[in-house]
Amino acid sequence: MSEEIIQDVIIGESEDYIINLGPQHPSTHGVLRLEVCLKGETVKYLNPHVGYIHRGIEKMCEAITYQQIIHLTDRMDYLSAHMNNEAVCMVVEDALQVEVPERVKYIRTILDELNRLASHQLWWCAFGMDLGALTTFFYGLRDREHILDIFEESFGSRLLHSFNTPGGLMHDVHPNFQKRIKDFIKYFREKLPEYDQLLTGNIIFQNRAKGIGYMSKETAIGYGVTGPSGRGSNFSCDIRKIAPYGVYDKVQFNEILETGCDTFARYKVRMAEMWESLSILEQLVDNIPEGDFTAKMKPVVKLPAGEYFRRVETARGELAVYVVSDGNKNPYRMRFRTPNFSNLFVMNEIASGYKIADLIAISGSLDLVIPDIDR
């Protein structure tokens, strides 16, 4: 064996100025370290270092049962906890060939969209704050509170609600569920134009966001950038359209695509997705069928030996779950393909050549959640 140690860092020149952005920098939204090489104020290259919040979730899954895995997936991408839960549940249901009741599918889809809205609202808050607009933080959180209250009433927790279980839901939703969602849709349709007036049209914001972080469609496909970040580069990657799950095949909605390829295009995709989510919610909320909230499942879930794969669209992109089972009650191998991991590593490509102040805007527009990268 060769004794050479393969260095994965990019070696710079001697006059390069290298600074570490993070792991405690507020604009990296978590414990992410970006090793940035600067020439003056211009970013020459950057090298993301991950692993500061690695908890070994994939390995932990091998020791616990499928019902218990659900609560770990909450803690990967905590802002789209429900979609993560749903992905694991659908893998198990596929493997056991359990047909979940229609009611469960409707409620899951509604919760997906509510969770996507809450996530995009928080991204809007944080993105404005990254670029120096502190006002947006309060306005976004004010509206997000309404969604979290709906969650709290139905499942008892606001952020990490382990509400799904293989075969259905933990318990039925609260009787007020439909009424509160209708109230929220009415409320948020009035408040969403305020977002545009506050930030989208703002001249300072536009000058900082437009024309930076150019990511071509080829780059997006090459690095596997999915979700709103990929769709900002005109890369059609919406799993809800490509491989519909839940009741996404029964609702009318558009896949938002932008051709701008820059930070502002990614911003516009997310703003338009909020309107789409509202329209999906409106179509579904009155049509929830009556029925059971869970299919009949055995208390001990054992998957037949084999490999199972399922993917969903979270608020940040494509989440794929791959399970290898040897017939026991815990998986032999569990693998998560998380969207943020791919979205992070495109940063060297799209941030090189821009100023270091633009780096903050670019990383904000990718909407990274660090625990999802490290898992």
Place this chain on the structure above:
Amino acid sequence: MNSIAEYFTDLYKGISSLWAGMRITGKYFFSPRAIVTQQYPENRKTLKMEDRFKGEIIMPHDADNLHACTGCGICEMNCPNGSIEILSDRVANAEGKMERIIDKHIYHLSMCTFCGLCVKTCPSDALAFGQEFEHAVFDRNKLTKVLNQPGSKLRKEAK
């Protein structure tokens, strides 16, 4: 000449866009009814959490200090983090049969992730979620709780 006109158009557009944002903040500044901030530590007496709120795990006892836990250990088995420990005894009842009763139902709040599996899988509905959410203490040992009250007994089902 053209660049001067462009300069002033940009200036006008910029100021009007800033004004559009300032109008929103001004609107809320002068209408105190739209304020949604809760004065949290002051409103403690009126603050009520939702019925399903997952604050902590409790074992409901009735007026005669009776609970429903048989000590079967299903909650302990289902807990993903090992935050529940059950110490049980085998005691002879009046008919001379050996019967299992719980000695201590220990709950480590510091390890709990509030997934709700113990409450859901309990066959005798002995566990429930409490509404308490202010868990900050100075000593970590205070977060380990014994859920069954001292002197409490198993509630006998009416046959």
